[in-house]
Amino acid sequence: NAGVTQTPKFQVLKTGQSMTLQCAQDMNHEYMSWYRQDPGMGLRLIHYSVGAGITDQGEVPNGYNVSRSTTEDFPLRLLSAAPSQTSVYFCASSYSGLAGKSSYNEQFFGPGTRLTVL
């Protein structure tokens, strides 16, 4: 299994440009999520999905869109990049976690995308 993969690893954008960060997992996980990590702020949830066709907002959703057309893929779209979106972005996946006390709650993270917006 490749686990959780993310592309690209690095990206530089100009203010106002749009782009899509790709995330894929091959573990048949229902739950997928996007986080951003900034110094002094920790990991903050942007958007998440509990299954194909179902998405919801996290803590910091403004400026980002997501869709989930398949179980495997969960792309994150930046509509009009701003310098405040300069960050490291992580995708994560797990089973739905509805099994209560079980290992199904463990989230697996991708290697991250480092984004700079000029």
Next chain:
Amino acid sequence: EDQVTQSPEALRLQEGESSSLNCSYTVSGLRGLFWYRQDPGKGPEFLFTLYSAGEEKEKERLKATLTKKESFLHITAPKPEDSATYLCAVQGWGTSGSRLTFGEGTQLTVNP
């Protein structure tokens, strides 16, 4: 709103010098408390899940414990390869799906 506070922000140890990292949390019904390790330039790597007060889990030189208000990550006789940022996260029964709330982490440096 779920909250997680980790201390200290940074910890520097000599090889073999045991210590503990703290994770204080507030959550509306704890579903699980998670510890992750993160190396520079990489994604967080899962270490432990704890579900109820009194529970303990061990992995090599690491031992995680849980009370109703906090969790400790004990590091016994650390080695330089244990140097990393350690992240704590909670999942509450009031949250949707597997949603996690993370602390800011403790950056551990172990000198040879």
